[in-house]
Amino acid sequence: MPEPSATELKEASDEKPSTTTQQSQEKRTGRSPGQVAWSRLKQDKVAIICFVVIVFFILLAIFAPLVVSLQATDPITKTKATVDAVHTELVDFNGLPEQGSSSAHWLGIEPRLGRDLFARFAYGARPSLVIGFVAAAVSTIIGVTLGLLAGYLGGVVDKVISWVIDFFLSLPILIVIVAVVPLFQKSIQGDGNLSAEETSNLRFWVLIVVLFVLGWMGLARLVRGEVKSLREREFVQAARAIGVPTRGILFREVLPNLVGPIIVSASIAVPAYITYEATLSYLGVGLVEPTASWGRTIADAQTLFATYPLWLWPSVIGLSLLVLSLSLLGDSIRDAFDPTSRR
């Protein structure tokens, strides 16, 4: 059910002005769109559950070392499990682990390398979250800036930016990402031989850059359209007439009117980037060893999915649950900002 809009509330309170509930609702008519959205969001049960799940994964990622150290000491290796300690003594000659889930290894042991799967799972939340949030933040900034410039300045600037948007939008995005990541990495890396860890770190940042470079267009187009119509509105013309500088008009007058669409777009972008990262890792151009990543684990584990499902499923569930929560929260945020939403 849509919440009553401000005008509906006013009409309702005109009819029955005496009751106290109507009076308190009338007070709320002066709220900003952000406040209205926030109060709607707080009443959305799905949004709250999603928020809790997301916070759980963020805490898991931040406190991964601590959580992993809660596992018992392994009786065979006589050490506590860490994220990249390789213990080939824990797997048999086929590379299959000799034990399943235990107090020392909550989610068992990785076949072949004998690494602790719970540690891989907990640390695996890190790249997903960092890539999702950083790429979404940067692409939002780029999209808003270019959209503002194109929409407000018009003329040649608008033509150029619009063309660039059209150009990027017509690229087959997935093919281009798959093509660009290895080349981009090679051009930074040069001929220098990097250790596995340095390569892995480099790949992580290359991924973020490629994702936001190819991900800003949708928002830029949206902002451009909005700004084009806003700049003709009276309050912007009034600001211009009293001599407010362009920067002031853009950031004080125009931008606050775009907070809704920007937040909505950013909240939808985060799960999209996380999905991209996992998909790319699956296709073999995402994160590389030794970085723990859910997408990588899924790609590796599919070879033994029938004999050792414990390897595959935690990452599948973790990734699906995180992306699902972020997307549903994004949907809720969009509905909360949308006065005509029909739920």
Added chain:
Amino acid sequence: MLTYLLRRLALALSVILATLVSTFLLFFAGPGDPAQAMCPESRCTPERLAQISRSLGLDKPLVTQFTDYFQGLIVGRDFVYAGDTVHCGAPCLGFSFVTRQSVNDELFSRFPNTVVLALMAAVIFVTVGVTSGIFAATRRGTPTDRIVVGVSQVMGAIPYYVLALLTALYPVVLWGLLPQYAPLSSGVGPYFVGMVAPALILGLVTSSQYTRYTRNSMLDTLSMDYIRTARSKGITERTVLFKHGFRAAMSPIATILGLDMAALLTGTLITEQIFGVDGIGRRTITAFRALDLPVIMGSVLIGATVVVVMNLLVDIAYSFIDPRVRLS
């Protein structure tokens, strides 16, 4: 109208040209050395490397390489391989570094597989999406509506490749409920039956968007005055829904479908890779692993052209339907 068409056409051409130039610079002038990739490490002398570079035409100046490539695209060009001259007709995308086959053959022979997959998926997502969208819209606010919307939201929100992978692993490989992909050479029957699993998962996941588009569009239409008029005239609910409501609600869906088909023709990469469908996307991934530049270039170019042409067609079709578009 003519100016609009010309302007739109010029824009489309400029985008394709820019894709051509930028991918060329990126890949051919980029850091990857395909000669190195083709040279077995144990027996790779500098002379052998230079020889491979020469035979691939990689030793020529970049501008020459580009004009050769461009000429091949427009009028075709001749290749000299081991003394033989091979003519490659326009639009010539060159020869694969690895298989030595013409890129046109490599890609266009696989394109039908991608098209079949995309079309089968499209049939599924349009039927499922539109039906469930109308179903939900006519039961707005009821538990049925909430379940349909909820299922579509959840299905659209889980990473697609995870759903596709689980489908490929469990029902297809482990339980054998659905047959695996078989090439066309093994018979028409097995080929289409093998396409069912990938098309089904691609179609069902995509249908979740169409459920929501259709539901929203239908709700918009059903709240129009003319629908109320139709109802007040005493027309049956069925006629109101399908004759008056459905037709009007479908025009935005048709636009989105046009754009989505373009995206699908280049976006079945994941599905093809997971289910082993020998389409253009899977060939591209193989090409990346081998740094097979002409094949990569070819698939990026074909992909961009498909998207640009589909966008153009949708825009032009739209400008006929809605004259306001032309003026903006």
